[in-house]
Structure formats: C-alpha cells, structure tokens
Amino acid sequence: MYDQVKLKNGLTLIGERLPHFRSVSIGVWIAAGSQYETREENGLSHFLEHMLFKGTEKRTARDIAEAMDEVGGQLNAFTAKECTCFYAKVIDEHTELAMDVLSDMVLHSAFDETELNKEKGVVLEEIAMSEDEPEDVCGELIMSAQYGDQPLAWPILGPAENVRSFTRERLLAYRDKMYRPECSVLAVSGNYDWDRLVELADRYFGPWETGRGACPEYVLQAASPQSLRREKDIEQVHLSVGFPACAVGAPEVYPISIFNSILGGAMSSRLFQRIREERGMAYSVYSYPSYYTATGMLVVYAGTSQQNAPAVLEMIDREIDRLVKDGITRDEFEKTRTQIRGSYVLGLESASARMNTLGRRMLLLGDTQSEDEMLDKLNAVRYDDVNRIMREVLTSPRSMATVAPKGPSGH
Numbered sequence: 368m369y370d371q372v373k374l375k376n377g378l379t380l381i382g383e384r385l386p387h388f389r390s391v392s393i394g395v396w397i398a399a400g401s402q403y404e405t406r407e408e409n410g411l412s413h414f415l416e417h418m419l420f421k422g423t424e425k426r427t428a429r430d431i432a433e434a435m436d437e438v439g440g441q442l443n444a445f446t447a448k449e450c451t452c453f454y455a456k457v458i459d460e461h462t463e464l465a466m467d468v469l470s471d472m473v474l475h476s477a478f479d480e481t482e483l484n485k486e487k488g489v490v491l492e493e494i495a496m497s498e499d500e501p502e503d504v505c506g507e508l509i510m511s512a513q514y515g516d517q518p519l520a521w522p523i524l525g526p527a528e529n530v531r532s533f534t535r536e537r538l539l540a541y542r543d544k545m546y547r548p549e550c551s552v553l554a555v556s557g558n559y560d561w562d563r564l565v566e567l568a569d570r571y572f573g574p575w576e577t578g579r580g581a582c583p584e585y586v587l588q589a590a591s592p593q594s595l596r597r598e599k600d601i602e603q604v605h606l607s608v609g610f611p612a613c614a615v616g617a618p619e620v621y622p623i624s625i626f627n628s629i630l631g632g633a634m635s636s637r638l639f640q641r642i643r644e645e646r647g648m649a650y651s652v653y654s655y656p657s658y659y660t661a662t663g664m665l666v667v668y669a670g671t672s673q674q675n676a677p678a679v680l681e682m683i684d685r686e687i688d689r690l691v692k693d694g695i696t697r698d699e700f701e702k703t704r705t706q707i708r709g710s711y712v713l714g715l716e717s718a719s720a721r722m723n724t725l726g727r728r729m730l731l732l733g734d735t736q737s738e739d740e741m742l743d744k745l746n747a748v749r750y751d752d753v754n755r756i757m758r759e760v761l762t763s764p765r766s767m768a769t770v771a772p773k774g775p776s777g778h
Contacts, residue, residue, distance in 0.1 A: 369725070369735050370561045376577050377549025380568045381729050383556045383721055391462050391557035392722035394454035395469055396730040399545035401525070402448045402518045402659070403583045409518070410525015411541045413446040414490055414533055419453065420444070421482040423475040426468075428482065434468050442468065446523055449585075449659060450730055456719055459558040463567055470571035473546065478535050487530055494524050501605045501770045502651070502670060508595050508768035509607035513664055515590035547578035554726030557718040587661040592766035598773045604676040605668070608683060609766040612656055612663035616732045619756050621748045623656050623665065626757040628703045629695050630654045630686065631667055637686050638667065646682070648675040660731050665760055673772060691761050694754040708745060712738065 370382040399412045422428045435442040440457035442465075453472060455465040497503045507522050514520040524530075553568055592609065613619035624632075631638035631654030642652045652669040667687075671679045695703075715721050715738060728736060 368737050370564075371735075372565055374548065374569055374573055376573060376575055377547075378551055378553055378568075378572055378575060379729060380553045380555070380565065381725060381735070382554070382559060382561065382564060383725055384559060384561065385557050385718060385721070388558045388718050389458050390456055390718045391459050391465065391555060391559055392454065392456045392718040393462070393465050393469060394452050394552075394554045394722050394726045395473055396552040396554060396726040397451045397453075397473075397546055398449070398550040398583055398730060399451045399541075400447050400449045401521055401523045402585045403545065404518055404521070404525075406521075407529070408541065409521050410490075410523075410529045411533065411537070412451055412545070413523050413525065414486070414530060415538055415542055416444050416446045416451050416453070417486050417490060418478055418483060418538060419472040419476045421486060422477045422479055423471045424477055425475070426471060431468060431472065434464065438464060440465065448519060448523065450727065452723075452726065454719070454722070462559060462564070466567045466571045470575075474572075474575055476542075478538055480535055483533075483535055483538070487533070490524065490530050491527055494527050494530070497522075497524060498599075501599060501601050501603070502668070504597060504599065505605040505607050505668065505768050505770045506666075508597060508770060509609045509664075509666055509766060512593045512595040512607075512766035512768045513590070513609045513611070514587070514662075515593070517588050517590070518585065519587060519659065519661070543578070545583065547582070548572065548575040549577055550582035552726050552730045554722050554729065556722035556725060585661055592764045594767040594769075596769045596771065598771055601770070601772050602672075603670045604673055604772070605670045605770040606676065606680060606683075607768040608667045609768070610665045610760050611763050612665045612760055613658070614663050615658035615660055616728075617658075617663075618744075620656075620658065621745050622753040622756040623663075623760065624707055624745075625700065625703050625748065625753050626690070626695060626760075627654050627656050627665060628707060629699050630690065633703075633706065637690075638669075638683065641686060642669065642679055642682050646678075648672075648679050648682075652679070676771075687761050691758050695750075695757070697750055700750045700753060704745060704748065708742060711741065711745075 372380050401412055404411055438457055438461045442455045444453040453469055455469055457465045510520040612623055630636060638652050642649050649669050649671040654667045656665050667683055669679050
C-alpha cells in the first residue's frame with residue numbers, strides 16, 4: 368500500500384499513491400520542535416520555520432509565494448511540540464515545482480538580516496495574538512500544570528524576550544543541529560509515478576548533508592500535577608482539568624478515543640449535553656486527548672461566566688464520578704465506536720490529510736498504519752477494556768488550569 372525508500376543521505380521517502388486523485392501533497396517532516404529546545408532556545412523551532420519562507424539563495428520571499436500561487440498550489444508550514452512540517456499541495460503535473468520550492472527553502476534559505484528583524488515583529492504579534500485568546504492561554508497553562516517546568520510544557524512560540532534575542536548565527540547553528548535528513552521524512556500522497564518521485568527526491572533533497580551524532584531524543588521528567596491560575600482582563604472563566612494518558616501509538620489510544628468522545632469529544636457527549644444543552648451554562652465545553660511520544664494527556668475544557676464557574680466545575684466532576692462509578696453503557700460504546708470509525712474515514716478523504724497522517728507517524732514512530740489496520744484495531748476494542756482504562760485515567764491525580772478575570776470578583 369505504501370512506497371518507501373531511504374535516500375543515500377538517510378532521508379526517508381514514503382508515499383501513498385492515489386491514482387484517482389489529480390493532486391499531490393508533499394510534506395517535509397523534521398524532528399525539530401519545542402520539546403527539544405533548551406530554555407534559551409525556546410521558540411527557535413517556530414521562528415526558524417518562519418524564516419524559511421523569507422527567501423533563499425535564488426528566490427525572494429515573494430518569489431516563493433508566487434511560485435505556488437501561479438499554479439494554484441498551496442504552501443505552508445507548522446511547528447509542533449515534536450516536529451516541524453513544510454508542505455505543499457499542487458496538481459500532479461507540478462510535482463517537480465513543489466519539490467524544488469520545498470527543498471530550496473529547507474536547504475538554501477538565506478536568513479537575511481533585514482528579513483530576520485522584520486519577522487521578529489511578526490512572531491511577536493503572533494505571541495500577542497495568542498495572549499488575547501484566553502482559551503489558548505488555558506491550553507498552555509494546563510500543560511504547565513501537568514508537566515511542570517520542562518520543555519514539553521513550554522510554549523511553541525517561546526517567550527517574547529527569546530524572540531527578540533535571536534540572531535542569524537543562532538538560527539544557522541540550530542538549523543545545522545536539528546535539520547538533518549536522517550532525522551526527517553519526505554511524505555507524499557496523491558497521484559504520482561514512484562520511479563519519477565524517487566528521481567525528484569534524489570535530485571532536490573539528495574544534496575542535504577547528513578549531520579553528526581544521534582537524532583534528538585526527549586526524556587520526560589516525572590512531575591506532580593498542579594493547579595495553576597492566571598488572571599487576565601477578560602469576561603469569562605476558562606477551566607481545564609488534565610489527566611495523564613498514554614503515549615502516541617500505544618494500544619490504549621483506541622479505548623481513550625471512545626470514552627473521550629462519550630465524555631466531551633462530540634456534540635452528543637455527556638458534558639456538552641448536560642452543561643450546554645440542558646443547563647445553558649457554557650458555549651464551549653469539550654474534552655480532547657493529546658498524544659506525544661513520551662506521554663499523553665486527556666483534557667476537559669469549559670469557558671463560562673464567573674457566576675456559573677463553580678457549578679460548571681461541579682458538573683464536570685459529577686460526570687467524571689458517574690463514569691468512574693457506573694462506566695459507559697454498551698449502547699454508548701457501540702454508537703461511539705461507529706462514530707469514530709466514520710469520522711476517521713471521512714477525515715482521510717483528501718491527499719493532504721493522508722500525507723499528514725503518513726508523515727507524522729513515520730517521523731514519530733518509524734512505521735506506517737493503513738486505514739484498514741486502524742479500523743481493525745478500533746473494532747478489536749472491547750467494552751470492558753474501555754471501562755477499565757477510563758477508570759485508570761479518570762482516577763489518576765489531576766492537574767487544573769484556570770484563566771479568570773482580574774479583580775476581586777476573579778478570586
């Protein structure tokens with residue numbers, strides 16, 4: 368089902384051919400993310416991602432943008448805790464152009480001083496924008512409450528003072544340390560000819576020089592869950608409750624996905640129906656799992672008024688206690704498994720989504736998992752397994768984050 372080869376420099380090329388598509392999605396996945404940073408480096412992975420769009424030895428920033436716009440293609444990137452991804456989507460006849468532009472950015476960025484100083488302003492605005500989103504602030508705070516002062520809990524954007532201090536020399540040194548072909552994956556999904564794709568990958572990414580030493584690793588330190596609070600000039604109280612969960616790729620992912628959906632992961636979930644639909648006490652209330660290579664977390668979130676906050680938190684606790692005591696019903700189990708199956712299949716109905724799934728898994732876990740294999744694992748989950756794992760998660764020591772309005776009424 369998947370085509371795969373390792374280039375001479377160690378770069379893994381993996382593809383899923385979809386001959387009924389007319390598009391191709393290409394992603395360069397690099398093991399560079401905020402969890403690998405030191406305190407002084409925090410924010411470098413994200414800033415480096417920005418700078419790769421600011422011009423190369425042969426293209427200006429405008430040239431890069433126009434190269435994709437002229438053929439109706441898409442070009443973008445993102446930085447996460449454990450990786451950075453640069454990706455392009457084009458119609459199949461422009462596959463070489465996408466390879467050319469992506470490799471030019473990754474291998475030949477100029478890091479112009481003028482562009483660097485301008486981009487600092489852009490990233491500082493991005494940090495300020497995230498501070499204006501209390502839901503995002505609460506998401507960052509629950510990471511700190513769960514994992515303490517260690518890289519996994521630090522913000523991907525980094526602190527503003529770090530961004531202001533970044534120099535061209537530091538960016539180049541960090542790129543040379545982290546951007547290495549043997550620690551990266553070139554993932555492709557869509558309509559392609561494999562022999563031609565290997566030829567293009569070798570031509571454009573073959574010159575990428577292998578680094579020295581082992582690929583980056585991250586060791587998670589044990590931390591005791593905390594309750595953390597921040598006050599901001601806002602109207603609502605934003606609450607997050609966190610529970611330890613499993614790492615990415617673990618068998619428990621499937622039972623957790625099922626009970627998460629029942630708890631707060633869907634519009635029919637217990638929390639959504641009880642707090643929003645029946646009581647009208649929140650506009651936004653949900654739960655979600657986050658999986659990393661070293662750990663995982665299940666988070667329950669709600670945004671509500673100061674007056675309703677105690678009652679909303681009490682309802683969250685009550686629903687969790689009820690699940691722990693009584694478990695989920697067999698009807699909930701069967702319906703939710705069907706719902707997750709449908710959501711998963713529908714979520715892969717594009718070349719971009721399939722490339723993302725393929726590239727991320729190959730980078731983080733070093734293997735592949737087909738759609739049928741995932742569905743088989745989901746179908747193999749037993750009712751008793753869901754209740755057992757749910758009780759293990761929901762009775763573990765919890766963390767809590769609160770972002771509340773300033774002033775006496777916020778206490």
